[in-house]
Amino acid sequence: MPKEHKIRNILILQSIIVVYTLATVAAKFASGYEFLSLPFVLFYAGEIAILGIYAILWQQIIKKFDLTVAYANRAVGIFWSLVWATIFFHEAITWKNVLGIAVVFIGIMVVNSDDHE
Numbered sequence: 001m002p003k004e005h006k007i008r009n010i011l012i013l014q015s016i017i018v019v020y021t022l023a024t025v026a027a028k029f030a031s032g033y034e035f036l037s038l039p040f041v042l043f044y045a046g047e048i049a050i051l052g053i054y055a056i057l058w059q060q061i062i063k064k065f066d067l068t069v070a071y072a073n074r075a076v077g078i079f080w081s082l083v084w085a086t087i088f089f090h091e092a093i094t095w096k097n098v099l100g101i102a103v104v105f106i107g108i109m110v111v112n113s114d115d116h117e
Helices: 003-031 038-064 067-089 095-112
Strands: none
Touching (some): 003 038, 003 067, 038 067, 067 095
8 A cells, every 4th residue: 555545544444533532522511511401412322323424434545555554553542531531621731641641652553664665
């Protein structure tokens, strides 16, 4: 696979992971409302819709990757969860969060490096 296509596919894969992490945002919002209240049901329905979209997109993108590479890239979800927690829920970012994410990113870069070249 040409390098441009590989980079493009990795960016698409990462975008799909961003979609997946938005389901956790919907779940967190739903948890703030009384069980089966209208806002709870709407956020929960949003979560299910997001997961459905993610499932379809994931099935399409994993055709282009080894399964080990695709699943290693899912770890980027930790980064996006931290971003969403900060933006939507005003949670603090600690140095341990940053260090942990750096370790994850290094691992993903190692897995994504092409041993065949």
